[in-house]
Amino acid sequence: MNLERLYGATVGALVGVVVVSTPVVAHVDYVTEGGGSGPGVVDFLVTVLSDPLNLALLAAGGTGVTVATLGWLRYGDHLADVTVTRRTLRSYQPYLGWLLRLATGLPLMGAGFGGYFFSPVVSVEARLVQITLAFLLLFGLATRLAALAGLLTYAVGLATHFPTLLLSSEYVAGFLGILVVGPGQPSADLLFRRLVLTDGTIMSRFRGMTTVSDLLSGLGIEKSVAPLLIRVFLGLNFAYLGVTEKWLDPGRALQVVEKYDLTAVAPVAPEMWVFGAGLGELAVGLLILTGLFTRSAAGAGFLILTTTLFGLPDDPVLAHVTLFGLTSALLITGSGPLALDRTVVPALRARIGRTPTDADAERATTAD
Template sequence: MRPLTRNGRTRLVVATLGAVLTATGIASAHVEYVTDAGERGDPVAFLVGALSSPLVILALGSGGVAVLGTMAAYLLFRPLRADVRAFRRALARYTDLLPWLLRLSMGLPMVGAGFAGYLFTPLVTAGDTVVPVRLFGVAVGFALLFGLATRFVAGVALVSYLALLPFHPEMFFAFEYTAGLLAVVLVGGGRPSADHVIAQMAANEETVYSRFDPFYRRIAVPVGDRIDPYRQFVPTVIRVGMGVVFAYLAFAEKLLAPNQALAVVEKYGLSTLVPVPPELWVLGASLTELFLGVLLVLGLFTRASSAAAFVVFTTTLFGLADDPVLAHISLFGLVSALLVTGAGPLSVDAAVFRAPNQMGIPGTGVGPSRATDGGDRSGTDADR
């Protein structure tokens, strides 16, 4: 009976966690994208009023106990070890496609931003410079999608974002671009990509193209050799960037702007969908985002946190019809990348639960240092 008891407890806490994530995830949108509420509101008054409700305290407390209980139950009983290990290894076999996944995650929203006429986020519109902005977004997006001059294009986009950020602070709502573009710089074009095809042709001395190509041996190979040692930090870059995004959204869009967050709850009738106080929706969404952000920055239960983030994004898109899908593609892609890589180095998962393991992160797919076999390299994230 003992195994049944463990499994029963695990199913109970997992089901409770799922219900909490589903309920709060619908309210976890980019608030600025779906409401025009002007007044941000008084955060202190909002918290005092919300936490004076026994129902709010009970719901938040039970949700917190459910989440922490789920984590503790997993560490204590470690259920379904073989299943989790097989799942992790299956995901790790997609490592050779990681550059492709990252290029799609950055390229698709950049193309969408170009055609829509905004810079990185719908909050920063082109205005009088609509033509250059559209050309920039479309050119960068398609270059990333095709994998042409990948590292250079991603570097240009990253520098452009950082240069524009002081002039448009609202671009911080799309801070995931820094993590995604830097990750693309580290991994390169990978395969399939135009860079990979060109490199194969240039590396073959029997081709006519290899005699004239001025970039592969003089630029691509030296740059790749310098960047290769840092590829192992791709998971670290992604999860820290995503963690910062989650924490920032929790504070900037909800806890510090309660009126705007409450306007979203009212606009979509969320309190009618689930008859709880609007304040509970806002606090639940903000605490969920903040908790996921902390877990990602620490690299604790990384794959589980990424899966939970994926659920949050999905419920947001289905629950809030006005939330622009293109603005979330980058988020979907980056948490999917973490499902493949795990926590990576400089993480609690690696330091506490498992010794670091050198996971090959592919780049151009050419040369002995560029892994392309897609073998079973499960990374540093333990059975999570």
């Protein structure tokens, strides 16, 4: 099976899981109390979409995004700041493995000491397992094996806590990214690797042993596929959160609006607050999933998380560290393979008549 078919099958299966899942809450559940009643999904959507002011706001927002997108396609590459920013972000590639390890290991360590299983709403005692895996990831020791063990641990938990743990699916993106990218630098694995490759060391006796990296290479899985794996699970996570937490369970989301008096921040109806939040997360998720304006979408996702961090003071920040790290990783890598950035974006630039630049040729291999 080639990469295109594998990508299509994976996305199709994951979307199917999302569709058949019952509405659940996690991040909203972190800051609201259980119980209470709220409008049904249909009533909620009718309330939002039957209000002329809400429709005008949505139309204005859509127009603004369209104008900004066209401006970016036409003029973005002519800004030296943009070129330098992209080049600098790509220069961080050697530290990508370290970033993924920190982003996955730190919240996993917090989950172990906090007494919950990946998500703060799943109270399962797995302290020793999670702390051990977190230590190995943070130290960069047996990194790929630890990531594989983390994937299996998550899969076992998902089988018994479905669909709740789907809302922590960003761990899957983190584990897969680490498995493909490897430990990076600095790491204990890199130290041992250099000892093995240096003549005259005791560790050099183990030279020639098959490693996980060798097995992955034998299967044709290279580091370049990491952005694709991160995009699939991170994009679906954002989209899933936006739909299930906001649109399919508006009652709990409306509690958040009331608790933090968000209508004082933006004077719109509470229902519009919830709908807009869900729409934003869904849009960011779909852009990341399809690899369309990937870096911009990752930056928007990072901004959403930052706003949540400062806007909801009792939200457990540690539970969102993985999302922060994964969006940062996509800012570094760009879209990777099988992305609309490689097909649709160049076609749009040609359609609006922009003169190609050297940046276009560069982006043909490092799409963003």
